[in-house]
Amino acid sequence: MAMDASLFAPFASPVILFFLLGLLASALRSDLAIPEAMAKGMSLYLMAAIGLKGGVAVAKSGVNAEVAAALAAGVALSFAIPLVAYALLRSFGRLDQTNAGAVAAHYGSVSVVTYVTANEILGAGGLVVAGFMVAVLAVMETPAILSGLMLARRGQGGDGHSRGELLREVFLNASVVLLLGSFAIGLVAGPKGYAEVQPLFESGFKGVLCLFLLDMGLIAARRLIDARALNLRLVVLAIAFPLFNGTLGVLVGHAIGLDVATAAALGVLCASASYIAVPAAMRLAMPQADPGIYLTMSLSITFPFNILVGISLFAALSRLLAG
Amino acid sequence: MAMDASLFAPFASPVILFFLLGLLASALRSDLAIPEAMAKGMSLYLMAAIGLKGGVAVAKSGVNAEVAAALAAGVALSFAIPLVAYALLRSFGRLDQTNAGAVAAHYGSVSVVTYVTANEILGAGGLVVAGFMVAVLAVMETPAILSGLMLARRGQGGDGHSRGELLREVFLNASVVLLLGSFAIGLVAGPKGYAEVQPLFESGFKGVLCLFLLDMGLIAARRLIDARALNLRLVVLAIAFPLFNGTLGVLVGHAIGLDVATAAALGVLCASASYIAVPAAMRLAMPQADPGIYLTMSLSITFPFNILVGISLFAALSRLLAG
Amino acid sequence: MAMDASLFAPFASPVILFFLLGLLASALRSDLAIPEAMAKGMSLYLMAAIGLKGGVAVAKSGVNAEVAAALAAGVALSFAIPLVAYALLRSFGRLDQTNAGAVAAHYGSVSVVTYVTANEILGAGGLVVAGFMVAVLAVMETPAILSGLMLARRGQGGDGHSRGELLREVFLNASVVLLLGSFAIGLVAGPKGYAEVQPLFESGFKGVLCLFLLDMGLIAARRLIDARALNLRLVVLAIAFPLFNGTLGVLVGHAIGLDVATAAALGVLCASASYIAVPAAMRLAMPQADPGIYLTMSLSITFPFNILVGISLFAALSRLLAG
């Protein structure tokens, strides 16, 4: 009964309601749209804010073995998840090698906004995620890109010209730099320095997240409506992946000794699929892969699934495991 | 004496002063300009904020007969105002059928920013507008478009191809969807859910309104300077319309039993003229109508008149009627 | 020892750390970038905020002889600094007449963001700058443009066609109008009117400054990397100018009786070089001058130097002079 309520509580949160408004507006083909510069600005703001907050939290708590274990687990999961996903995409999903590799890379990587939303939803339920998970988020962005590429290109020589460019794109992409950079700033500035900028980065946070999720809802639904390349098998996988990977993440989290909230957050990271960094890398490295497949799966199915269902599910699972 | 002071008090408010700065800067042909994405972002923010606030207010107060009466009055006035306006535009204003219909539609519809500014000015004078007026604002946007089109096209077959497109444009245009959507979110989330996002949507509100009105001042004055199609008769009408329609709105408000502040707000809605939703609909449905006429009247004359004079006037009138 | 600490304290401030992050990200050639509309929006916000705050401060303190002296000193320094700079740019810097005049104009004029950052750094060290310095900032923007042009064009007839355009560009450019306009609004609205908009313009200020300096760091470093026209002599001058002009400003500030903080701020204004208003004026009036020289010097060398070193130095000097 209590669990039931906690599963549905998020639907009274403005954060989730604005996401639903976005989905609905696009479904009705309204012309509501967020200017691109504003959306980019909000995403930079959200990343700087969680980076700072995480850094300050670690400045307070200090670094310990738990942090190292979480980072190692994150990297390992980001590498490994594409391997399983690839196999299923080839067999059950019937995709060719290139597209299967590209989609697999998305599911190994992570979605910043899913993580941020999870933080809010978990927080509202009394589950406070450890600050160092921002660093885990950042390190999980890229390994999956490498294993995805490896899978897609087995037996084909890579494109020499672009290797350096790709590695830079992958390791120095905007979100990794901003997340780790503001994490480091939070660490150095500490609670005292953070206090100066708290009004912007903390008070405004939930409101900005509302508007950002409004935009995500608009885009996710529009893309689904315009989708041509999707079939039922891929839709099934786009829901099965977060369920499976999220459960895996929660289990690993508990295995390495994370607390309830932090293990749930690791589950959310595993369940989430990238729709920013990885697509950009794919356009560079695997232009033959079809964005109509990988973006639609990650953005229009997995992302809403996680926001609306997944996060609450992994929270419940993590509570259950903790007894 | 006291009334005199209350009439001039708004001119010490930063909100009005920034609008004047915008008018002045454009008149001096300064190159000061607000980036378009920022202006659009601010207008989305303002609409989401008033929608939320109105919804939360109704969540607290509940829905009653007053709300229904106000909604009905709003729809009726939005339909009816263009009829009178059209007659005057044809006779006194000497416009042809098409342009008269287009201008009439603007005056039946409403300006969101005028409403928002009125809320602030009335609030500063101790007049708190009922939350449900946001819904009235939203429902008044579109009926006028339909009566304006009807007037403009009497005796000419409509353009079949575009009917569906137009209706979608009219009923699902961005501002209607965002206003009603965030109103609904406010209703569902209630005061508790709203508290989470209040720092962004309430604390920042007046400051954002300042910057937005700075932009409106810049645009209104620039358009007036570039205007070619305007003549004295049309200028007279652009001031007479808000005076007449605003008085009508205040009277109807009192007649249906609204309180002083809310009746004044209904007056402001009637007095205000659209310069966003209606022009967009006109470009689709009546491309022959001249934006140099309808936009200049609504944006460069009626809008500043309402901001600087009209709002205070209707507040005074509403107080007077209440005795 | 105490001075040492105060010299390094700024490096724990998020404001400075975000600037360093920007420099670093560009140096590593990350694709991190702030959308242009957001950067412009933030710069408008910062100018409106400091204008308002200054005006409110003067509304409280009143105008006196000190204010007049500071304004006069500002104008005189802005006119005079280019004369010395020009001579050095011609002799030591080996620039031709046109480029020397263009660069000189930049160093006589001021950088708004340097001033804003100085305000924060000084404030954190307990030094509160007088509100009227915003007006000094505004009046120092343009005289240098005129003396720079005069120097560059000695003996060449000016371009008649563009004189009027140029004067408008110079005296009504966006930042002058916005700074003086919001200063006036602060004066008129006073502390009571300001209270309404304080949440946006004051609470958010430092956070916005962080993101803005992140962008400035990105741009400054990128420009330095792409620079072709710079040589060691010019780099030396781009560091010598702020040292010399800043010292001059602090001395003049003490001579005319400004307090420690305000004299330090005058030093910062003299030390800072324009990279917005003046480059735009130069493109109009002296298109032959090379932006690769003047922008790179002012933006990529002098600006970082002032942010990271200059401000603390002039603060220390001003304290020293006060005994």
Next chain:
Amino acid sequence: MIETVIRKRIEILVDSALVRRVTDAIDKAQITGWTVLPVTSGSGRDGRWREERVMGTDKSLVLTISSIEKAEVLVEVLAPMLNSHGLLLTMWDVEVIRGERF
């Protein structure tokens, strides 16, 4: 040397609110694609305009590459709108690579 073929490049300046109608016409003419570019400001017989917020007065530039036959079809389809909605259409020959796509 890479082989090129001649195709028509058509650019249409149109109110942003009407872009959809133009691209529908392009799709109907069975042209393979189109691209929309933003536009900042302009001036014509109706006077000056600027990218004025959401005020329905902003414009876009729609660009499409097609064979000469399809270009003619498109122009026929758009002809009524050209006058009623004041579109500005220009058209010229360009060389393209992989011409079989168009």
Next chain:
Amino acid sequence: MIETVIRKRIEILVDSALVRRVTDAIDKAQITGWTVLPVTSGSGRDGRWREERVMGTDKSLVLTISSIEKAEVLVEVLAPMLNSHGLLLTMWDVEVIRGERF
């Protein structure tokens, strides 16, 4: 088939701060209109630039359609600025509909 006529299309890349001067020249040449497009970044003899905020280094593209005679007038008028202010001007023939407008 709809009739088309040949006109000149002229595109001028110019510092945004100078757009006004170019459009004044177009008005002076009695051409009926012009349209401005935004531009993001570029590279030339003076090195690379990017849409660098309000730093006076950003550019715009001014596009105008005119008769051949007026095009020649415009080019004459702009000639001095072309060199001193580094404008980039290209010009070619296009087919237009409703050619009497231009």
Next chain:
Amino acid sequence: MIETVIRKRIEILVDSALVRRVTDAIDKAQITGWTVLPVTSGSGRDGRWREERVMGTDKSLVLTISSIEKAEVLVEVLAPMLNSHGLLLTMWDVEVIRGERF
């Protein structure tokens, strides 16, 4: 009358993530410069796209003016990418002033 010369104008529609690779090719072909224009939305065989935030699906238009010889070099250099990365390239003759620059 001002003298003009004929040059090639080449416009390439490309994923924004790949702009750098295209401009590197232009530099390598020793063309004096290039300019990038923003693009808002489009539709092709892969379906519709919009300027979709930071999602790696947005495109840009790279424009460059060059002599015919250098244009041919550029096209040769870009040829492999044209197919693998789905670039859209159009090319036509334009008149330019100060032709010695290109």
